[in-house]
Amino acid sequence: MKKLVIEGNKPLNGEITISGAKNSTVALIPAAILADSPVVLEGIPNIQDVHSLIGILRDFNVAVSFEEDEGIITIDPTNMISIPMPNGKITSLRASYYFMGAILSKFGKGVIGLPGGCFLGPRPIDQHIKGFEALGATVRNEMGAIYLTSPEEGLQGGRIYLDVVSIGATINIILAAVKAKGKTVIENVAKEPEIIDVCTLLNNMGAKIRGAGTDIIRIEGVETLHGCRHTVIPDRIEAGTYLAAAAAMGERVLVKNVIVEHIESLIAKMEEMGVDMEIGEDSILVKKSDNLKMVHIKTLPYPGFATDLQQPLTPLLLKASGDGTIIDTIYPKRVNHIPELRRMGANAKVESDMIFMQGPNKLTGAEVTASDLRAGACLVIAGLMAEGTTTISGVEYILRGYDHIVEKLTALGADIRMIEED
Known part of the structure; x- marks a missing residue:
């Protein structure tokens, strides 16, 4: 049994290169x-x-x-x-x-x-x-x-x-x-x-x-x-995941090897929230972003907001002020990350496959389980934001889709490690 252990609330700085899609x-x-x-x-x-x-x-x-x-x-x-x-x-x-x-x-x-x-x-x-x-x-x-x-x-x-x-x-x-x-x-x-x-x-x-x-x-x-x-083209979902992490905990994080056109719907939502970004040719610089405001998300086929990005963006939304919702029109049942975030203190609930959130939230470390690949990414970002220690089970889902996630986050200053348990 592999598990991820994260000591949260550490600022992120540096650069990260996105892998192939x-x-x-x-x-x-x-x-x-x-x-x-x-x-x-x-x-x-x-x-x-x-x-x-x-x-x-x-x-x-x-x-x-x-x-x-x-x-x-x-x-x-x-x-x-x-x-x-x-x-x-x-x-x-x-x-x-x-x-x-x-x-x-x-x-x-x-x-x-x-x-x-x-x-x-x-x-x-x-x-x-x-x-x-x-x-x-x-x-x-x-x-x-x-x-x-x-x-x-x-x-x-x-x-x-x-x-x-x-x-x-x-x-x-x-x-x-x-x-x-x-x-x-x-x-x-x-x-x-x-x-x-x-x-x-x-x-x-x-x-x-x-x-x-x-x-x-x-x-x-x-x-x-x-x-x-x-x-192969760069991975727009990996790019969105690290942009969300950088907006949540970054002081100055440069995300490289990005095709900006592929994530315009995400960038628009992050700008609407008040995230401070500089968009380059093939990179995005995320600066320290406070006083974020809550938004509403509705996933749609491309070029709409990607279903694969609603879970990784959820922890960032929890940091924002106000009321927000997420409606996933592609996979309406993609809500399994919410009960896990609630364990960490999130003010979020699911009613009729719709996610309701109120913020801002202070998350605290807990033992949580990834139910799928992007829910795993969501919990990693939540763990980076939380006070204390977060232990994530179901790591095999995360490894299915994120190349060297521990090394990439460690290079930014995160305290994250993989452990093996019997």
């Missing part, structure tokens, strides 16, 4: 298997999800090397084989579902166990399946494993309208469609930067995809894809 990386790695020669990905974060994906690739007989210090992963799918993976490693990771589209595209058939990951309420894959079927695939769900088969003549391009804006379905259908014959048009797609990143990689591999970042993506099928080099 987790939510891009977990799609780029499955996308790379569509090549017929090696793909080199740069800027890859050293997180548990990446190691899980590497394990899955090796089960498929893909040659993989990961230079962890450099953040470079080399994926050689030349000798890849399609083996059924109804359970095991593949079910422990949410993003493993991208292997559905990739395997279907590469081999015309496959068996993939339904994915796991953080539990955030219902996250159905019906839109993924709808997309595969529109391309001519047969999809069966048997005992929690998805059986995919394409017709003898292969997948055929089609027109697909997504009933809900889904990042996962958008990427999965793109992966399935890049080698389908003819044209595919996908409407009402997600516009997240991570989708543009995946399409950039695929286009560098020889795919013909247009419209990434807009409502409609058009794909002209190609017969083969080749290897290439690609650098």
Whole structure:
């Protein structure tokens, strides 16, 4: 059992460099298997999800090397084989579902166990399946494993309208469609930067995809894809997490390797709260910010306020004066951080999936548990703000998505350490 122990109320100073985007990386790695020669990905974060994906690739007989210090992963799918993976490693990771589209595209058939990951309420894959079927695939769900088969003549391009804006379905259908014959048009797609990143990689591999970042993506099928080099975009959620920590406890913190356009909705909310920031080309300087005022947050698909940032921002909101609310329209059940914050003295409650807060709050250290990745980030920031010692269990969730979080925060002056308990 790993736990994080934080001695709180220490000022933060210095600079922090944001790693490559987790939510891009977990799609780029499955996308790379569509090549017929090696793909080199740069800027890859050293997180548990990446190691899980590497394990899955090796089960498929893909040659993989990961230079962890450099953040470079080399994926050689030349000798890849399609083996059924109804359970095991593949079910422990949410993003493993991208292997559905990739395997279907590469081999015309496959068996993939339904994915796991953080539990955030219902996250159905019906839109993924709808997309595969529109391309001519047969999809069966048997005992929690998805059986995919394409017709003898292969997948055929089609027109697909997504009933809900889904990042996962958008990427999965793109992966399935890049080698389908003819044209595919996908409407009402997600516009997240991570989708543009995946399409950039695929286009560098020889795919013909247009419209990434807009409502409609058009794909002209190609017969083969080749290897290439690609650098992953910086992680906008990690950037937002450290900006929230810097605003809560920083005196002068420079957050580097940021694409500012990707977090404009967060920056706007922080400015509305009164956080003192200097926005640079690819960095943001956060200065000591007192007398913050409470705001209302409503999460929406990109470019709206990211669902992944409402939990990390909550502790900062608790420091502000006034009444505030958080409504998560993407994952309404994403409220498990609130009972944990209440243990630390937060004046916050949940009613009908809506979070109500009153501030300002003085937090005190407590024993708390992370229920998912971003709830873990929330509790880390709360621990930095609190008087006394905070001990966080459920650390494995945090390590799934934050590269060297202990080292990065320690470098800023935080008193945080990882301990192992039996």
